[in-house]
Amino acid sequence: MTTSPTSSAPLSAPLLDIRGLSKDYGSIRVVNDIHISVSAGTIHALLGENGAGKSTLIKMVAGVIPPDAGHLEIDGQRQQPKNVADAQALGIVALPQELTLVPGLGAAENIYLGQRQPGSLGVINHRRLERNAREQMIRLGQSIPMNTPVGELSAVQQTMVALARALARNARVLVLDEPTAALTDTETEQLFDVLRGLRAAGTSIIYVSHRLEEVFRLADAATVMRNGSLVWTKPINETTTNDVVAAMIGRSQGEIFPPRSKDEGIEVLRVTDLTGYRLRGVSIAARSGRVLGIAGLAGAGRSELLKIIAGAQKAVDGEVRIDGKVIRGNSVKRAMVAGVALVPEERRSQGLIMKESIQGNIALANLPRVSRFGVASRRRERAMATRKVAELQIKAASVRQPVEELSGGNQQKVVLAKYLEQKPRVLLLDEPTRGIDIGTKAEIYTLVRGLASQGVAVIVVSSEIPELLGIADEIAVLHQGTLTGVVPAAETDEQSILHYCYGKSN
Amino acid sequence: MSQSTKMPSPTVAASTPTELVTSSTVKSVLPQRLASLGTLLGLVAMVVLFGVLRPQIFLTGLNFSNILEQVAILAMIATVQTVVMVVGDFDLSVGSLASLVGVMVAQLLVAGFDPIVATAFGLGAGLLAGAVNGYLVAYLGLSAFIATLATMTAFTGLALLFSNGATVFGLPDSFIWLGQGRIGPVPVPIIVAVILVLVVWFVLSKTVIGRKWYAIGGNAEAAKLSGVNTKAVRFSAFLVSGFGAALAGIILTARLASGHPTAGDPMMLTSIAAVFLGITLSRAGSPTIGGTAVGIGILGVLSNGLNILQVNSYVQQVLTGVIIILAVSLSRLSKKTR
Numbered sequence: 001m002t003t004s005p006t007s008s009a010p011l012s013a014p015l016l017d018i019r020g021l022s023k024d025y026g027s028i029r030v031v032n033d034i035h036i037s038v039s040a041g042t043i044h045a046l047l048g049e050n051g052a053g054k055s056t057l058i059k060m061v062a063g064v065i066p067p068d069a070g071h072l073e074i075d076g077q078r079q080q081p082k083n084v085a086d087a088q089a090l091g092i093v094a095l096p097q098e099l100t101l102v103p104g105l106g107a108a109e110n111i112y113l114g115q116r117q118p119g120s121l122g123v124i125n126h127r128r129l130e131r132n133a134r135e136q137m138i139r140l141g142q143s144i145p146m147n148t149p150v151g152e153l154s155a156v157q158q159t160m161v162a163l164a165r166a167l168a169r170n171a172r173v174l175v176l177d178e179p180t181a182a183l184t185d186t187e188t189e190q191l192f193d194v195l196r197g198l199r200a201a202g203t204s205i206i207y208v209s210h211r212l213e214e215v216f217r218l219a220d221a222a223t224v225m226r227n228g229s230l231v232w233t234k235p236i237n238e239t240t241t242n243d244v245v246a247a248m249i250g251r252s253q254g255e256i257f258p259p260r261s262k263d264e265g266i267e268v269l270r271v272t273d274l275t276g277y278r279l280r281g282v283s284i285a286a287r288s289g290r291v292l293g294i295a296g297l298a299g300a301g302r303s304e305l306l307k308i309i310a311g312a313q314k315a316v317d318g319e320v321r322i323d324g325k326v327i328r329g330n331s332v333k334r335a336m337v338a339g340v341a342l343v344p345e346e347r348r349s350q351g352l353i354m355k356e357s358i359q360g361n362i363a364l365a366n367l368p369r370v371s372r373f374g375v376a377s378r379r380r381e382r383a384m385a386t387r388k389v390a391e392l393q394i395k396a397a398s399v400r401q402p403v404e405e406l407s408g409g410n411q412q413k414v415v416l417a418k419y420l421e422q423k424p425r426v427l428l429l430d431e432p433t434r435g436i437d438i439g440t441k442a443e444i445y446t447l448v449r450g451l452a453s454q455g456v457a458v459i460v461v462s463s464e465i466p467e468l469l470g471i472a473d474e475i476a477v478l479h480q481g482t483l484t485g486v487v488p489a490a491e492t493d494e495q496s497i498l499h500y501c502y503g504k505s506n
Numbered sequence: 507m508s509q510s511t512k513m514p515s516p517t518v519a520a521s522t523p524t525e526l527v528t529s530s531t532v533k534s535v536l537p538q539r540l541a542s543l544g545t546l547l548g549l550v551a552m553v554v555l556f557g558v559l560r561p562q563i564f565l566t567g568l569n570f571s572n573i574l575e576q577v578a579i580l581a582m583i584a585t586v587q588t589v590v591m592v593v594g595d596f597d598l599s600v601g602s603l604a605s606l607v608g609v610m611v612a613q614l615l616v617a618g619f620d621p622i623v624a625t626a627f628g629l630g631a632g633l634l635a636g637a638v639n640g641y642l643v644a645y646l647g648l649s650a651f652i653a654t655l656a657t658m659t660a661f662t663g664l665a666l667l668f669s670n671g672a673t674v675f676g677l678p679d680s681f682i683w684l685g686q687g688r689i690g691p692v693p694v695p696i697i698v699a700v701i702l703v704l705v706v707w708f709v710l711s712k713t714v715i716g717r718k719w720y721a722i723g724g725n726a727e728a729a730k731l732s733g734v735n736t737k738a739v740r741f742s743a744f745l746v747s748g749f750g751a752a753l754a755g756i757i758l759t760a761r762l763a764s765g766h767p768t769a770g771d772p773m774m775l776t777s778i779a780a781v782f783l784g785i786t787l788s789r790a791g792s793p794t795i796g797g798t799a800v801g802i803g804i805l806g807v808l809s810n811g812l813n814i815l816q817v818n819s820y821v822q823q824v825l826t827g828v829i830i831i832l833a834v835s836l837s838r839l840s841k842k843t844r
Binding site for chain 1: 712713714715716717718720721724725727728729730731732733734735790791792
């Protein structure tokens with residue numbers, strides 16, 4: 001249960017005070033000294049781009065991960081939840097974007113999952129469970145079937161079950177991460193009514209969303225984060241959409257980007273009407289010597305586009321041509337032979353065999369070059385790896401070192417080395433600088449520009465729009481699987497790209 | 507730091523969970539190397555122990571040749587099981603497939619077919635069975651556990667059908683030579699096993715397909731995105747295990763001079779145990795032929811030594827189980843240290 005509030009606390013005092021929370025991952029500070037006050041009975045929006053540190057911050061608030069510095073104050077009392085159960089005992093309950101319900105159990109069982117029922121001696125009294133669960137739903141002003149497995153309920157009903165579960169744990173602060181992502185417009189309205197009701201009853205809500213329009217309809221205050229730091233906190237009626245977007249973007253990243261190409265190049269890759277998982281009728285082209293950036297929100301189909309081009313995913317319709325020749329899809333090998341290389345998004349799960357050596361990882365994507373009549377030569381593998389380590393300045397004890405022992409930046413360079421050794425004509429890079437330090441980022445930018453100047457057609461997918469503005473010659477924007485715009489990087493800014501990202505094609 | 511980290515010994519397994527946690531945080535190299543060699547030291551210790559207890563019987567050339575002959579057929583199955591486990595799957599049907607092929611070949615021989623024809627037919631049937639397993643796992647995407655559990659059951663049924671549940675006798679001497687004959691002083695099964703082990707060792711460690719097998723076991727998604735045709739390569743691993751199981755079944759039938767519908771069955775679990783024992787020797791935690799050979803050595807020496815000591819065969823089973831648990835938990839401990 002919650003600690004008893006100091007009786008002298010005035011009504012306007014904040015219910016939850018976030019005091020200087022910070023978090024480092026390795027040498028990177030992902031959340032930096034955040035201070036936020038959340039008053040009782042308010043909805044507080046938390047805004048920022050992908051990678052701004054919002055998720056890490058709410059994980060610390062909810063007790064999922066421990067902060068490296070800072071603490072919470074609840075009703076003016078200093079607290080630091082050590083784990084999720086701790087946070088819940090303090091009245092803080094977080095609903096992750098992917099709700100953690102047990103699909104095979106009914107609503108009542110889910111609401112009371114993991115909570116001891118008094119006097120039950122380990123036997124579940126279904127009638128009482130249901131009665132209690134119904135009471136929680138009445139507090140939400142909702143009625144849903146109690147015995148249907150929640151996996152068969154609608155998305156909004158599942159959200160209601162999750163909310164009821166939070167209430168059953170005496171939640172005073174609810175943390176909601178993109179709660180409307182899976183909801184229809186009507187369902188969103190239904191959820192908003194419930195949230196407004198909870199607010200009126202004194203519950204505080206921290207509301208994380210990319211949908212600014214929702215935030216302006218629902219929230220009382222907003223906090224914007226950028227690069228792990230707090231930009232500002234304002235009452236919602238003292239700010240505007242443009243104000244928020246400007247705060248999210250901040251200023252340009254500076255001069256870590258090499259100069260752009262003046263070469264017009266020739267068209268190497270042409271993709272026509274590509275349709276597949278998350279992708280609907282996308283047509284783009286890439287030219288030798290140039291870098292094409294691809295922007296879009298999470299789930300817009302960016303990685304899927306690259307995967308289809310690289311033969312790692314099926315296309316339902318459309319075609320991919322290299323030098324005018326159609327590449328039959330769904331075979332990585334065929335795409336590679338045609339000169340396409342994809343540096344995948346997740347270096348640990350898609351790019352590398354973590355226990356394998358640098359040498360083994362690089363050789364894996366280049367087996368024909370190190371073998372004769374099906375027999376692989378360790379000597380050639382080592383020579384290839386040694387050359388690549390020198391070229392890309394990979395810091396390692398030896399080429400025999402397992403890649404799991406390398407830093408994130410050096411691991412990423414090994415992934416690049418695998419694919420660069422194939423001497424691709426079309427290089428696809430999916431989030432090539434995610435989670436690596438700024439120094440290595442700059443090296444990778446220089447490398448990418450260098451490859452382009454040697455005549456490679458490069459496509460870069462990135463969630464960081466400033467990065468695309470810096471590295472790309474043109475930027476194509478995807479929104480829910482369709483292309484909403486292709487613009488020269490030099491003639492655009494982050495705000496216009498964001499507009500395309502949200503589906504507005506000018 | 508607890509004493510147990512420095513010198514792996516049975517006492518580690520007896521220590522409390524807290525001590526295990528403490529020892530797993532120790533970061534020094536020597537104990538790790540020792541722990542990862544623990545299984546090999548275990549084999550040496552066993553040889554020394556039996557040698558001291560029964561020197562005049564155990565420590566003879568004849569006895570070691572006996573051990574080799576006893577494990578030769580298991581070695582064939584464990585060798586091909588290693589390939590499937592390198593890919594990250596396992597094949598539960600190897601034992602019953604060996605039985606099935608043995609019975610089929612025996613029936614063909616009794617029906618008067620030439621031994622060469624019968625043997626070739628048996629090997630072909632093994633490849634076909636491997637192809638079925640491979641198709642189910644690689645192309646239909648069934649888990650190897652379910653797919654090979656099902657085929658194991660089906661193969662056992664077929665073996666009983668083809669033999670009417672009885673032992674098939676009356677095999678020609680030219681065929682029995684495969685199991686009981688010698689080339690010079692060396693029994694034929696040992697020669698066949700050694701050739702198979704060497705070939706698979708070469709393929710696993712030196713060839714492109716070997717690299718691909720290990721890559722799929724290490725990270726199938728990364729392998730696919732590196733241009734490896736993961737389905738075809740996974741399929742080929744099951745072809746190898748089908749072939750190896752058939753070969754073992756044929757030699758076993760020749761050794762027994764009869765086809766028995768469940769003769770090969772126990773070798774499935776033992777082969778997996780041998781590979782797991784071998785994995786404990788690998789730094790990367792993946793199966794190797796050398797490791798599997800040590801695993802087979804441990805199981806062979808243990809069974810032979812306990813027989814010489816006239817230990818009850820039920821007790822032998824218990825001891826075998828305990829030793830597998832010890833070896834695998836020791837190596838898990840050393841993995842955590844890294």
